[in-house]
Amino acid sequence: MRSHEQQIPLTVIAGFLGAGKTSWLNARIAAGDVGDALILVNDVGAVNVDVASIEYRDDRVVALSNGCLCCSLGGTLAEQLSQALRIKERPAEIIIEASGVADPARIADIARLAPGLRLEEVVVLVDASQATRFAADSLVGSLWQVQLAAAQRLLVNRLPPEGRSREDLLCWLGERAPDARLEILPLSVHAGEMESCGEMESRASELKNSVMADAPAFTPRRPGSGTDAVSTISAGPHGLAHESVSFTQAIDTSVVESLLHEHRDVLLRAKGFIRCRDDGQKGMECWRSLQLSGGRLVWRPQVTPASRSALVCIGRGGERFAGLVRCLEALGGHALGR
The missing domain is CATH 3.30.1220.10 (CobW-like, C-terminal domain)
Incomplete structure (x- = not known):
């Protein structure tokens, strides 16, 4: 068995669609926090938009084309990790940016099972402006809460201004990620965004009118304990x-x-x-x-x-x-x- 020093640390970056994963990763790269890394980027759809947005060495950013990384421990991801462990100049760390519909707990299991890898951290980003809506959504609520429950570090994005609603929301999010260290993302991560045609929906009004107590209670489901959340929401005409x-x-x-x-x-x-x-x-x-x-x-x-x-x-x-x-x-x- 490889020693702790010989194992490559692996970080999983997850979060629901539009949570800000790529922006946060780029901010880390710009700050010099990402050294000699191999970055694996998964995206939904035939065009991998996120991989083209990563501002890092082209030879160290790899697009995964298997769709969502949601259920399987095999396929493209396992193949890429296996290659990374065999090359002579192995990366100092591996970062996986999961798709917005992936279960990070399933991906993290790879690092727990592979002798050449060591799970460093599961980082989950959450868009606070959409949190209560997603949690109560009959289609995506289960997956959204599965992602939060898997977090070791929960990065909260797009919080409302200082006030009681902000504190209540942070407390509510913390309850849904009981094992996570909760951090608030600085505004600089999203600086420079220019909105076109205004807000398509009023996020401030949504937060004000949301009743967090109406969101369903949730018990984390571990891998192997039942039907996978992504498989459930993808089935049928309304998935x-x-x-x-x-x-x-x-x-x-x-x-x-x-x-x-x-x-x-x-x-x-x-x-x-x-x-x-x-x-x-x-x-x-x-x-x-x-x-x-x-x-x-x-x-x-x-x-x-x-x-x-x-x-x-x-x-x-x-x-x-x-x-x-x-x-x-x-x-x-x-x-x-x-």
């Missing part, structure tokens, strides 16, 4: 659905915004790199990244053109979600499939 749409031509940002706003009742997350028509200069085109989560739609300039213009949408399966995909295809796109 989570995802689709990747690739665009063959430049599109108007205002049209995309309008479609996403119109389907906000079924859309949980949207992200991608899009070749846009520049409204300020006729005939000019530019690349931008799009991120939508928690009712916030953010465009950012994309200096380096992406390999393809595409948008990944994740939401509640059904005709409404299928209708959104069809509308996006009508803009000159085509679905890439899962």
